[in-house]
Amino acid sequence: MTLGSNHSSPKIVTKLAQAFFIITLLAVTSIATAVENGKSGLEKRKAMLNDFFKSTGVEQTAYRMDYHAFDGPLVQSQFPSGQILMVKNMMSRVYDPEEWLRSIQRRMLINYQPKRMKQLVKWYQSALGKKVVQAETMAMDMTEGMEDEKNRFLKQLEYYPPKESRLEIAERLETTLGMTDYTLDTFLVLTKVLFPYHNRWAGASERKVSQNIKDDNFEPAREYYLKSFLFKFRNFSDKELAQYAAFATSPAGKWFYRSYFRGSRDALEKTSVELKHLLDLIQQEMRSSGESTLLKEIAPPGQRFLFVRMRDPFVPLVDPKLGLIQPVDEDESELEFRKFSDELKSxxxxxxxxxxxxxxxxxxxxxxxxxxxxxxxxxxxxxxxxxxxxxxxxxxxxxxxxxxxxxxxxxIVTPIQTEYESIKLVGIIWKNNETIALVETDGKKGHSVKEGDLLGPNFGVVEKIDNNQLLILEQSRDYLGNILSNKKQLEIINEAPEEG
The missing domain is CATH 1.10.287 (Helix Hairpins)
Incomplete structure (x- = not known):
């Protein structure tokens, strides 16, 4: 080839073409191999998690849990037995243990950590790990005899409190794992379903009801969890219980339990939508024919009238734009799913x-x-x-x-730091250029109140005493450090004299 020639040798062109083909083939092969290895790695992780769920009782718990496990909060809150039965019947139609397990699996895959996975498997294969699995499984399988034994155990706690060390372990696990919050989330799913039909919430907004439920039930739910924990692990020695707590609060244990409860919340959300969809189908049947086969199968006779009396048939129960909640992608970013978490709201x-x-x-x-x-x-x-x-x-x-x-x-140092329903403003007097309110609490006990005094259950401060009313300012600090204000007032109620 002559220097400066515009013509290339056919052999060189052929070799360049061959080299380009080989490089391209290698690149495509490498990409395909990487994709295949990625899929293979994901499938291996899924298979490992499935085996882990079987060996640790997670799978067994999901299938044993079924709809009966969800009625506890409703029983605790004294819902009518007919409504509890209605919820059970609805849950039997929508609860899917496989979806529950998939939701937990997705959460563990999002932040998968091989080292911690190995630690989990190793711990659950230990003698204590197997004993924990047995205790958890038995707690889910509440026979009538087991229920009686639990009631006797809880009764004994009233007279023979547990060791301080055991109670401290239960409290530490409750805080670390967020068990009370999870219990309340379950409760809210069920109460939101019943919200449009219940007299106790007439005229209230769903948001307000949800917040009241959390405020009113947090301590009872926490106490219920602590007592249930003590019963579940009643046959564990102090040393065994301490070792279990050490595992549950270790990096591997926290990773597992937090993924477990996050996945359970995902499944709860989908269950909630499914429940509302089921109620929507009932409404559609009733609008078209005046009766519903589904309603007869789900609601006892004494509860069916709620669907007619309490619901506005023109307000849909399911937002057509919302649809069902989509599964969480395995490659979902940490920030994306954190945005929808309830940790801060709780x-x-x-x-x-x-x-x-x-x-x-x-x-x-x-x-x-x-x-x-x-x-x-x-x-x-x-x-x-x-x-x-x-x-x-x-x-x-x-x-x-x-x-x-x-x-x-x-x-709480004065009797007037009590529920507003128990406080009655009966009069206002002026003494030494100072306005003083006279109030009664339960039992017709009289008390004097001045501006600046604490009054009510939420540490409200008496801001002003007018001619016929008390103005109370309640302030609280939220998790951001913001100061939230809420004003209350008590008015003098002039009762009509009794007829002679």
């Missing part, structure tokens, strides 16, 4: 009077609360956290908030 508020008291009595706790409040107000910083760091931070903050709220009983 953080309790602290009454401002309690918060001010802590500032003077426990400066360290006050400083810690201020630190976390400032941290959670920085959305970018929170979003950049790893999954474990984020959940640990929420857990620590919640523990501090609970510690602060645990000081409330010591601040």
């Amino acid at each position: 953080l309790p508020q602290i009454p401002m009077e309690v918060f001010r008291n802590i500032k003077s009595t426990d400066p360290r706790l006050y400083a810690d609360l201020e630190h976390f409040g400032g941290l959670f107000s920085q959305e970018t910083k929170i979003a950049s956290m790893g999954e474990d760091d984020y959940l640990d931070t929420v857990t620590k903050y919640k523990s501090l908030i609970n510690k602060a709220n645990d000081t409330q009983p010591g601040m």
Whole structure:
């Protein structure tokens, strides 16, 4: 070939073409192999998790749980037996144990950690791990005899309290794993289904009812969990219980349990939509023919009238734009699913009077609360956290908030720090240029109230005393450090004199 020629040798062109073909083939083969290995890796993880679910009793629990496991919160809240039966019948139609397991699996795949997975498998293969599985499984299989034994055990706790060390372990696990929050989430799914039909919520917004349910039932639900925990592990020695707690609060244990409850919440959300869809079908049948076969199969005769009397037939129960909740993709980012989590929403508020008291009595706790409040107000910083760091931070903050709220009983020093329904404003007097309100509490006991006094169940401060009313300001601090205000008023009610 002559220097400067515009013509290439056919042999060189052929070799270049061959080289390009080989490089392209290798690249395509490498990509295909990588994709195949990726799929193979995902399938291996799924298979490993399925085996893990079988060996640890997770799968057995999902199939034994069925719809009967969901009636406990309704029984505790004294729902009518007919409505509880109706919920059971509906749950028997929509509860899917396989979907429950898939939801948990998805959550574990999102943040899959091989090292912790190996630690989990190893621990559950130990003698203590197998004993825990047996205890968990027996707790789900509540025969009549087992139920009687549990009732006797709980009765004995009233006279023979558990060791402080065992109770501390139960409390630590409840806080770390968020068991009470999960129980309330389950309760809310069921109560939201019944919301349009229940007299006790007439005229109230669903959001307000949900918040009241959480506020009113948190402590009872927490107490129920602690007692159930003590019964479930009643045959464990103190050493065994401490070892189990050490595992459950270890990085591997927290990864598993948090994934488990997150997945369970995902399944609960889908179950909620399915329940509402079922009710929508009943309404469609009733609108078209005036009766519903589904309704007869689901609701006892005494509850069927609720669907006619309480519902507006022109308001759909399911948003057609919403549809069913889609499965979570395995490659979903940490930030994306965190955006929909309920961890922060479940953080309790602290009454401002309690918060001010802590500032003077426990400066360290006050400083810690201020630190976390400032941290959670920085959305970018929170979003950049790893999954474990984020959940640990929420857990620590919640523990501090609970510690602060645990000081409330010591601040209730007067009989007028009680429910507003128990307080009656009967008069207002003026003494030494000061306005004083006269109130009665249960039992016709009289009390004098001045501006600045604490009144009501939420550490409200009497802001002003007018001619015929008391104005009370309730303030609380949320998890961001914001101060929320709520005003209440008590008015003098002039009762008509009794006829002679």
